[in-house]
Amino acid sequence: MDHGLFNIILLGSAFMVLFTAFQATGMISQSVLEGVKNETIHGSTFHGSGYISSAILYACFAITNIFAPAIVSMLRPALAMFLGGTTYFLYVLSFIYPMTWSYYIVSILVGIGAAVLWTAQGVYLTNNSDESTVSRNSGIFWALFQVSLLAGNIYVYIALKTEMIERATRIPLFIVFSIVSAVGLVLFLFIIWRSYTERKRDTLIRTEERGTIGDIIPTLKIAVKLLKTRNMLLLLIPFAYTGFSQTFFQGVYGTCIGHYVKYGDTRKRLIGLHGMLVGCGEILGGGIFGFITKPKTSSQRALMVFIGFVLQMIYYYSVFVNFPSDASSQETSAKPYFDFSKKTSQVIAFSSSFIVGLGDSSINTQLMNVLATRYKQSTASAFAIFKLVQSLMAAVAFFYAGSIEIQWQLLVVVIFLFFGTLAFFSVLFDETTDESMANAVAVTVQDTDNDSYQNYSSSIA
Template sequence: MDNRLMNVILLGSAFMVLFTAFQATGMISQSVLEGVKNDTTHGNRFHGSGYTSMAILYSCFALTNIFAPAIVSIFRPAVAMFLGGTTYFLYVLSFIYPMTWSYYIVSVLIGIGAAILWTAQGVYLANNSNDSTISRNSGIFWALFQVSLLAGNIYVYIALKTEMIDSATRIPLFIVFSIVSAIGLVLFVFIIWRSYVEKNRDTLIHTVEERRNTLVDIVQTLKIAVRLLKTRNMLLLLLPFAYSGFSTTFFQGVYGTCIGHYVKYGDTRKRLIGLHGILVGCGEILGGGLFGFITKPKTSSQRALMILVGFILQIIYYYSVFVNFPSNAPSQETIAKPYFDYSSKTSQVIAFISSFIVGLGDSSLNTQLMNVLATRYKQCTASAFAIFKLVQSLMAAVAFFYAGSLQLEWQLLIVVIFLFFGTLAFFKVLFDESENEFTATSVTVTLQDNEHDSYQNYSSSIA
């Protein structure tokens, strides 16, 4: 097997194992912490909120994205991914015996680590791809990554059998998740080892002079990001970036909480959050293979078709949520009636078909976003992915801040507006046949600054 393909498979496998614990934790965190507050072993000592934690996480994620490319440049992608992954392990570990102060501290740490992890992932994926393999590799990574939704949520579905999640259920659940996270870190160590072997084989040992240039590269990395934000296409891409943040918050955080809060679904409704995660994962995996690996879209028209299919699927999902859940479901246990008052069984069927549909639609957007960033911004991948994650995480933070207080229909209105305009903006970028505006601008600025060859040095520093 080709070494680069093996690297992509190993990358996806490491993310799959690490996020098996984290993705399931994120979906049930609000319900778990509601159980902690009512647990007699904690009394009134715990006052944390899953929504608030996620808002803190994504706020720190957004701020750290400014410096993430520089950190990746210093440590190299493989080591940076391990450092970022360690914070995920600490976050999951904190749920065994949650304390308000420690819970919010690890929320800050994982926000910092996530920015480093995902920026390094984008660089590592681009370094192991070219124009002809990026669609395939993006699809492989996305499918493997989303398997994490299956494994973690299957365990949640099996483990949560009561209306309230008490310590007897929570502690074994998160001990297992902590062990799984540690295994994910071991896989990142293996990636570090492979990177070291490949660099030795290709005689890419860093010299003293290259290390001396690292400080210059850090400054240059930030300048590249600023220059990117002055280009028309990157400004247009900010809209789908923002939608990605709002949608991730909704279907991975708010929607699962709505299911767990809907009293109509019975005493075992908390475990249904796990079933929601399983079906989202099935949709994401199928979509990653369909929109990336099988169809292998290469032209603008092919990619636009994938985006259009995803747009339609996600509109269907948001409409089904609007008619199927009460307005106050995101914030509290509720017996209120939704827009259409279906029977419990019919409502659940609609809810879980929708879970699969949103996973399928979400994968179409994310695979095409990764394709565009990795192909159109090949010489400045770290900066491009950092901007993506900056905007995505900032909007996710905003969404989590209002998730517990804003009624369901208003949350849906916000996300649908960004879906519509984000799709239009993406189409505009895909069919823009003009010369790469960033290259022309950056070369001019670089000559004016009279600095070293920014792109060559930057590319070699993160390769």
């Protein structure tokens, strides 16, 4: 096995273990905190909200993305991923004994850490890929990463057996999740060790020089130049869509299932089943749309995106007809648009969980593919723009998630899906993209202090 492929498998495994705890926590956080509000912790009642916490997290994620490429440049990708991953461990740990002030503080920290973690991930994936392997590597990483949805939610499904998630259930659940997160950090330490030994052999890093805090300026200039290109402006729409969609199916949809009284007293554990099926769809999609098909031409990539569009439209329609309009905000027994029997409703709900995972993987693998191949000279800035827009829209979606009805949330996400798909098609079939990128970076280099920029370029790669 070549070094690059081994590194991608190790990268995907580290993310898989770390996010086994975090993704399951995110899906059940609102339901867990509704149970915590019935308790008294250290003499004060808990007032936190899973929706507001997620909004804060993604807002901090968006802001930190401005500085993330320079931070990754200074720390190098391996160390940056470890430090970013540490904040995820703290977030999961906070659910053992949640307090309002500490819960929101750790939400800020994980938002900062997430920007560093994901920017570093994009750079590390690109460093270990080339034109012929990027589709394969993106698919492998995506499939391994999404195993986290499967593993974490299996445990949630087994552990949650009551209508309300009580203290006796919550504490053992999050002790296990905290241990799992710690194991993920150990894998990131292994990535640091491999990066150190490979750097000594001069296989990945071209120079030992690191960036400095002053490199934020050239990084921002690169980002501004990218944003002046037609194709990056078009990509902002699918970037935004991924923020709205992930907020809905990873946060809001699970809460709707847990709130729907029709599903019975054990409905909270069904959130875990939803997460498992999303994970199955994501894993299968990562394999099909990345590793097996290995789309390389614009037409092949466009086909993958179109399949994702159709699958996700099916999912959003099923949500519209199958759940009451107030299910995202409160326990409800109201009738949905079509009042199916309990069994039929659950079949539709959980079939849709698999479908949305499959559709989401097709779009995300192609986005990573395009960013890694067409923006190779400025990978960190391109991935930072992606995560900036995605996280900003996720923050907006979480802020309104608990206050507006489902049909209006669906309207927003479907509009962005439709126009985002058209924009993605336009980028894929524009053969001048690479030339435009080269010109944009060239202008940036001319406008930036040459030594500082070369420092940045060498260390980030």
